[in-house]
Amino acid sequence: MARRLKSYVDHLIMADVLVVGGGLAGTSAAIKARETGARVILVDKGVVARSGVSVFAAGVYSVRFPEDDKAIWMEEMLKAGEYLNDQYWVEAVLDNVYPVTMQIDRWGEEHRVRIFEKDENGFIKRKSRGHIKTHHIVVNSLPMMDSMRKIAQLKGVELVERVMATHLIVRDGRAIGILGLQTMTGELYLLGAKAVILASGGCGLKSVYIGHRNLTGDSQAMAMREGAILRSLEQTGSNTVSREHDIHGLNLFVGSGGKFVNALGEEFMWRYHPVLGSRGRQSDLVVAFSREVSEGRGPVYLDMRGVFSTDRQLMRKILPETFMLWDKAGIDPFAAPIEWMPAFRLKMGGGGGLDVNTRCETNLEALYAAGDTCCAPHHGTYTFGGMNLAFAAVSGVLAGAFASENAGGSRKPAMETEAEQVAAKIAALFVPAEIPKGPTPDEVTAKLQRIIIPYPVTYLRTAQSLKKALSELSNLKPEIDSVKAKDSHELVKAWELKNMSVLAEGFLRSALAREESRGYHYREDFPWTDNRDWLKWIYAKAPSGQEMKIWTEEVPTPFLKPEKDYDVPPGRPQDEFRRPA
């Protein structure tokens, strides 16, 4: 039977633990699993430590130091996450982030790489962006990821690069491997394992904002097809960006004195967040920007004229890609305000994804998830910058530890019995290549973006706008199913489109279900946060061939409960809020 399997694919590799995705979460998971003695394969659609967004992260990494009061961090995170956080996960991140981060720092020092910014005495510097009583440290992401790749290889993690995981192989409810497509040659890979960790990042719908266009929700969609449960898909992610240039660095810009002004020159963010103003959460920013524009006070600008010269130098050091672009374009960002706008990301950093417990287990046996592939359980809605990297590192290490524990023992990967399943999945994979005539994946992706990304769907939602988008998405399905892939590159794009559309449907259905406003989910028709009826998580499930099922469950609040029944959601002018009758 094994020979039969081999005849279907170009490469058949068996391991103890298989990790999908080589960002901070995936490399952390692979290293941890390898340290237990497991044979570990790390497969990436691009290049490990170079693709995905970890390598672009803009310098902010939140760490609770041992001397910090955990209760203060917990309270700040739960309030910022608007109580949708998984409180057990918040505790797990706060307990583990210091040792996990110090290990990354030691690896850097051992290889003479400065990962975290330090003072002249060698102590890690602490700063505060969007934080009230908590802090972040400053990370150099490129050397961090270089170091993670080097450590993974030194420890014996086997890298399989430029292979897109397209299908999860499951036997009797247990994950046993993946089918993968070499993105340049079209060769087929069958990777079997005793435990599988999905860490392939988020899904940005290929929208504006650097670093994420290879992140298309592949793991979430392939797991969903096999019965995995996703959660919080209405809690989309977002950032803001220069209108003219696809750059990053907001955390540092506003953390160092940059401020947002509207066309009237007003520093309007104080209306929306009286404590943090322009340093408000991204959910405050994008909803507020949309409102300023929809009410005729746009466009919005970032004004960095007041930033001190030492901070200007630090920004140049931490954000080399951003400044290289501005330098080439002859723009001095500190000389005049720059037009700024929301940058929608369906899911990245914050936002929904695979539902995981604090052992990183999904509802499928031996299937784990880490980093942006998960439903951001620590964030709830969105806590503050730097918690994405913290969660990626911590969840990666936990997933690696628990998956290798699960993979322990003599049980062999069970791929041999699954020849028929593998053959069926290979046939499904190549359907877009065999369609004689059809639209290109790029054409249909653009249509998907036009349905989802306009601000009445992403930021100022109503039942009407969401239903309209759902109907448009349903009308687009025949086109999604009929895209033609003329080569392996387009075959990858065809599957990326299918995967994005699965998450897009989950987003629209979940957003329609949540009849309140919280986090990035702003409903014009329900413009308050309703802790009485909506302290709930929204779940989604859609095994292959079945309608998507949406349901809710109460959020457990073992540590802290909301003080008010109703509250002001992000992006709502504080002075206009009226409690519902």
Ligand SMILES: Cc1cc2nc3c(=O)[nH]c(=O)nc-3n(C[C@H](O)[C@H](O)[C@H](O)COP(=O)(O)OP(=O)(O)OC[C@H]3O[C@@H](n4cnc5c(N)ncnc54)[C@H](O)[C@@H]3O)c2cc1C
């Ligand atoms: C520009 C930018 C700046 C940011 N700045 C910050 C910051 O300052 N602080 C902070 O905390 N967070 C920041 N974030 C968010 C943070 O970077 C992410 O939350 C975090 O890095 C996610 O890590 P990850 O390992 O889960 O995913 P990623 O780093 O995205 O890694 C995912 C990997 O999976 C691979 N992959 C994808 N699909 C497949 C597939 N089908 N098969 C195989 N492999 C696949 C990708 O190629 C990639 O290597 C920023 C994000 C962006 C985009």
